[in-house]
Amino acid sequence: xxxxxxxxxxxxxxxxxxxxxxxxxxxxxxxxxxxxxxxxxxxxxxxxxxxxxxxxxxxxxxxxxxxxxxxxxxxxxxxxxxxxxxxxxxxxxxxxxxxxxxxxxxxxxxxxxxxxxxxxxxxxxxxxxxxxxxxxxxxxxxxxxxxxxxxxxxxxxxxxxxxxxxxxxxxxxxxxxxxxxxxxxxxxxxxxxxxxxxxxxxxxxxxxxxxxxxxxxxxxxxxxxxxxxxxxxxxxxxxxxxxxxxxxxxxxxxxxxxxxxxxxxxxxxxxxxxxxxxxxxxxxxxxxxxxxxxxxxxxxxxxxxxxxxxxxxxxxxxxxxxx
Amino acid sequence: xxxxxxxxxxxxxxxxxxxxxxxxxxxxxxxxxxxxxxxxxxxxxxxxxxxxxxxxxxxxxxxxxxxxxxxxxx
Numbered sequence: 001x002x003x004x005x006x007x008x009x010x011x012x013x014x015x016x017x018x019x020x021x022x023x024x025x026x027x028x029x030x031x032x033x034x035x036x037x038x039x040x041x042x043x044x045x046x047x048x049x050x051x052x053x054x055x056x057x058x059x060x061x062x063x064x065x066x067x068x069x070x071x072x073x074x075x076x077x078x079x080x081x082x083x084x085x086x087x088x089x090x091x092x093x094x095x096x097x098x099x100x101x102x103x104x105x106x107x108x109x110x111x112x113x114x115x116x117x118x119x120x121x122x123x124x125x126x127x128x129x130x131x132x133x134x135x136x137x138x139x140x141x142x143x144x145x146x147x148x149x150x151x152x153x154x155x156x157x158x159x160x161x162x163x164x165x166x167x168x169x170x171x172x173x174x175x176x177x178x179x180x181x182x183x184x185x186x187x188x189x190x191x192x193x194x195x196x197x198x199x200x201x202x203x204x205x206x207x208x209x210x211x212x213x214x215x216x217x218x219x220x221x222x223x224x225x226x227x228x229x230x231x232x233x234x235x236x237x238x239x240x241x242x243x244x245x246x247x248x249x250x251x252x253x254x255x256x257x258x259x260x261x262x263x264x265x266x267x268x269x270x271x272x273x274x275x276x277x278x279x280x281x282x283x284x285x286x287x288x289x290x291x292x293x294x295x296x297x298x299x300x301x302x303x304x305x306x307x308x309x310x311x312x313x314x315x316x317x318x319x320x321x322x323x
Numbered sequence: 324x325x326x327x328x329x330x331x332x333x334x335x336x337x338x339x340x341x342x343x344x345x346x347x348x349x350x351x352x353x354x355x356x357x358x359x360x361x362x363x364x365x366x367x368x369x370x371x372x373x374x375x376x377x378x379x380x381x382x383x384x385x386x387x388x389x390x391x392x393x394x395x396x397x
Contacts, residue, residue, distance in 0.1 A: 074395055252384040259391070300377075307377045 073259040073266070077186055097190070100182045104171045135170075139163045139309065146313035147320065158205075158316060165198070166309040173254065173301035177294065186254040188247060195247035198312055206319030217322055246311050253304045257297050265290050329393055336390040343383030350375040 081093035115121075115129045125133060143159050169185065176183025185191055206214040218235040219228060268286030354372040358365045 074391070248385065248388075249378075249381040252388045253381060255391070256384045256387045303373060303377045307374060307381075310374060 073262040074255075076258060076262060077183070077255065079187070096182045097184055097187065100175060101172070101184050101190075104168065104175055104184065107175070108167045108171050135167065136163065139166050142306075142310060143313055146310065147317045162309060162312060162316075165194075165312060166305055169250070169305040169308055170302065173305055174298070176254065176258065177298055177301055183254050183258055185250055186258055188251040191251040192244070192247035195250075196243050198246075199243035199315075202312075202315050202319045205316065206322075209320050210322060213322065214319070217318070242311075242315060246308060250304055250308055253300055257300050261290075261293050261297055264293055329397065332393045333390040336386055336393060339386035339389075340383055343379060343386070346379040346382065347376060350379060 079095045079097050081095050082099060083094035085092040085094065111128070112132060115132045122129060139162060140156075140159065143156050143162055147156065147158070172184040175181055176186065206217065218232045218239070220231065220235075223231055265286075268289045271289075272286045350372055354368055357368050
């Protein structure tokens with residue numbers, strides 16, 4: 001290992017420089033990519049000895065997406081800039097994540113628009129209109145179940161916000177199930193951004209409705225005074241942890257689901273390629289595996305949107321009605 | 324060395340699935356108990372059971388996430 005390192009040492013600085021360039025620039029130039037591929041082919045001859053070299057590992061990692069033979073199940077989550085934009089040190093590129101978020105928003109808006117405004121709003125609904133009505137009814141029932149006033153029948157002031165959150169999550173999750181598309185909710189920046197903003201909003205609503213009485217939220221009634229500091233702490237920590245957990249839950253479900261589909265369809269592909277022995281088993285088997293995986297994934301996509309919405313309703317109810 | 328330690332760590336992270344298995348089993352056994360006692364509530368209880376299942380499964384996915392973090396991030 002030492003000898004190879006010495007032999008290759010004149011090349012290493014340039015390799016490292018190239019790797020850093022490609023990593024930090026949004027778009028490496030054609031010649032740089034060509035040079036890197038050439039370098040890699042030259043260097044990988046003695047890759048046996050190179051595999052413990054950390055610069056070589058970094059190089060391979062950088063090369064992966066460019067070379068196109070990266071088999072990592074996490075490759076599907078990579079964010080690629082479509083329209084690169086850098087303002088100073090800030091990174092404002094229009095990425096595939098933003099593209100798919102825009103697509104989700106426009107799908108939701110188009111669906112609702114066509115069903116309610118032009119040529120929609122019929123007394124006897126067609127299929128699209130009844131789909132939207134189904135979703136609307138579903139969320140309305142859910143909100144009515146979870147957020148109850150003292151009289152039980154309250155004006156649901158927050159229903160529109162919850163409906164939009166549900167629709168957004170549902171469409172993001174379902175859109176991610178289309179092969180070669182991008183799952184917006186599989187990035188925890190996005191889900192945590194959503195859950196933290198909702199958490200802050202709920203806290204503001206709690207203070208608005210109850211004033212400083214909202215602070216009694218962290219202390220159950222009838223607690224002996226010596227215990228109070230501990231209980232306040234014990235209530236506050238899980239309360240703040242809610243914001244984190246509801247974001248992480250959605251992200252972990254989406255990421256784990258998609259990567260396990262990728263891993264198992266990879267194995268299905270390997271099975272399909274084993275033509276010699278398993279010719280008859282190998283043909284319908286992989287198809288069945290991929291089909292059988294897609295079903296539960298669709299279920300997870302829908303149920304995670306449902307669960308997130310229910311939890312938002314529960315937290316909102318806690319803030320409004322002070323359990 | 325580091326590679327091997329990563330693999331061991333990722334394997335150890337999956338031990339957490341035992342707890343999730345107990346949790347999911349508990350959810351559905353309670354569902355069966357309840358439906359056996361009062362079959363007329365089956366539909367409503369199934370909704371609750373699915374909610375509980377999704378919450379429990381999410382905990383299992385935290386472990387999976389840890390395994391991925393160990394394998395691919397460090």
